[in-house]
Amino acid sequence: MKIYEMKVAPNPRRVRMFLAEKGIAMEYVQLDLGKGENLSPEFREKNPMAKVPVLELDDGTCISESMAICRYFEELQPEPALMGRTPLEKAQIEMWQRWIEFYFLMPTGMCFQHSSGYFKDRMTPVPEWGAVCRDNVVKFFERLNRHLEHHRYLVGDQFSIADITALCTVDFNKVNQLGILPEQTHLQRWYKEVSSRPSAKA
Numbered sequence: 001m002k003i004y005e006m007k008v009a010p011n012p013r014r015v016r017m018f019l020a021e022k023g024i025a026m027e028y029v030q031l032d033l034g035k036g037e038n039l040s041p042e043f044r045e046k047n048p049m050a051k052v053p054v055l056e057l058d059d060g061t062c063i064s065e066s067m068a069i070c071r072y073f074e075e076l077q078p079e080p081a082l083m084g085r086t087p088l089e090k091a092q093i094e095m096w097q098r099w100i101e102f103y104f105l106m107p108t109g110m111c112f113q114h115s116s117g118y119f120k121d122r123m124t125p126v127p128e129w130g131a132v133c134r135d136n137v138v139k140f141f142e143r144l145n146r147h148l149e150h151h152r153y154l155v156g157d158q159f160s161i162a163d164i165t166a167l168c169t170v171d172f173n174k175v176n177q178l179g180i181l182p183e184q185t186h187l188q189r190w191y192k193e194v195s196s197r198p199s200a201k202a
């Protein structure tokens with residue numbers, strides 16, 4: 001069993017962190033996305049969308065999409081639970097997970113790609129769209145700060161995959177020269193706690 005990834009990319013990082021929380025050892029195969037190593041016909045056989053991470057099982061079965069990979073391991077090894085235990089927890093974690101993905105991680109990636117031209121060999125950067133996404137990212141930092149005023153983690157007292165995705169997105173925003181503002185004290189408090197978990201260094 002192995003995972004194809006690139007260490008500095010945000011989606012692979014959230015899977016690495018998830019597996020580290022569960023104590024699951026993994027072999028990682030590094031691809032250089034900048035050089036387009038994910039665009040080869042061989043890699044497209046594993047994931048037609050040509051994105052990382054991809055989990056390849058020993059029988060050759062491939063699973064793409066970070067959430068699908070995490071779901072697979074959550075089912076195989078339920079503890080520690082990172083996707084909730086009760087129906088309510090599961091729904092709330094899924095809700096936050098989707099909010100973070102759609103309104104924070106996605107615009108973060110779009111801001112980076114459309115402002116920097118990092119993938120201009122495979123897409124057409126639209127700087128104006130990059131600027132719109134930047135504004136949305138800035139707004140989401142503040143939304144997180146307000147939510148965390150009354151919650152230890154994104155969903156109550158339970159550290160979950162939603163916190164992992166949020167942390168990886170906050171950190172990746174360094175490429176956009178965006179980060180937590182000094183006055184966003186609730187977000188600072190949460191960040192200090194979640195980034196000090198050993199899994200954050202995975």
Ligand SMILES: N[C@@H](CCC(=O)N[C@@H](CS)C(=O)NCC(=O)O)C(=O)O
Nearest residue numbers: 009010011033051052053065066067
């Ligand atoms: N929805 C996918 C997104 C995967 C994704 O966008 N991966 C990026 C790295 S963070 C990638 O492989 N980019 C390469 C490219 O666009 O060529 C997931 O959750 O895994």
